[in-house]
Amino acid sequence: MKKLSYILTFLLSTLAFAQNNQLFDEANTLYNDANYTEALEKYKTILDSGEHSAELYFNIANAHYKLNHIAPSIYYYEKALLLKPNDKDIKNNIAFARNMTVDAIDSVPEVGIAKLIKNVTNVMSYDAWAKTAVVFVILFVVLFIAYYFTYSTSKKRIAFLTSNVSLLLAIVSLVFAFHKFKLVSNDQPAIVFAQQTTIKSEPNLRSTEAFVLHEGTKVQVLDTVSDWKKIKLSDGKTGWIMNDDIKMLKNF
CATH class of the missing domain: 1.25.40.10 (Tetratricopeptide repeat domain)
Known part of the structure; x- marks a missing residue:
């Protein structure tokens, strides 16, 4: 059956x-x-x-x-x-x-170490980083066994050094895997669908106006409270928008 x-x-x-x-x-x-x-x-x-x-x-x-x-x-x-x-x-x-959108929003460029770390993290997916970490762990085990069973002083030194380097690279790869997973999880883009919408400073209609957005603008969703979503623009501005005024991009 x-x-x-x-x-x-x-x-x-x-x-x-x-x-x-x-x-x-x-x-x-x-x-x-x-x-x-x-x-x-x-x-x-x-x-x-x-x-x-x-x-x-x-x-x-x-x-x-x-x-x-x-x-x-x-x-x-x-x-x-x-x-x-x-x-x-x-x-x-x-x-x-x-080019059809009304809102002209500047992006805040990332600089220094934060930019470098993000660029390196984005070289691979978190799955690829995790697999890389596993490969280095296996290499560490093999080299450590070689170190343990090798009697030549020079070969022991090389095996010890390379095994420690492999362990360090495994740890680094694992850190990048977790960082990449965090970046992907926190990346919650959405598009404004309301022709014009008022962004509030708090998640209620009585709060003050923070700014106004128009259809087609891309935002990042940071939080959800009842019928409101906290959003962030590429220039760093934040505010609250009604759920019905935007559509999440990662909903497939």
């Missing part, structure tokens, strides 16, 4: 994949014919089926951009970029979409 269930699941998945491919081709044809609204409907049908890909998000963003939908176009370009962070076409198109 379980085997039959697996077969049925496989067949249904194959059928859904074929249907989505057909819908994708139809949507692309509509897009090329400048029928952007109709193309969006087909793209969203694919999305509603549970399929997520950089190509799908990219095409949805393109259709929204053609229709001058500022927030949705940036939102879907950003989601495509999360899946393919080095894609030149996505980077190029999102730059055009960002």
Whole structure:
């Protein structure tokens, strides 16, 4: 019975994949014919089926951009970029979409040791850093065993030195793995969807106005209290925005 269930699941998945491919081709044809609204409907049908890909998000963003939908176009370009962070076409198109936004927000540049540590941390994913740490631990064990069983003084010295270096590199790799995991966990980007929204100094309507944001602006979510989210801009400003005024980017 379980085997039959697996077969049925496989067949249904194959059928859904074929249907989505057909819908994708139809949507692309509509897009090329400048029928952007109709193309969006087909793209969203694919999305509603549970399929997520950089190509799908990219095409949805393109259709929204053609229709001058500022927030949705940036939102879907950003989601495509999360899946393919080095894609030149996505980077190029999102730059055009960002030009439609009203808010001009400067970024506070990172400098010194903090910038260096972040750059090194971002060289690999936290999984890759963890695997690197495991490799160095294994190398440390092998070299330590070689040190223990070697009788030559020079070879003992080399084995001792390299084993300690391997242990140090394992610890460093593990530190970078935890730091990368923390960076990824704390990175909670969102896009403002409200045409205009007032950011409050506290999570309630009676609090004073901190600043005003417009659709398409990217923010970082720091905290959530009831129907409010605490956000931070790239220039360092913080405030509280209503949940309904933004959409989280990492919700797939």
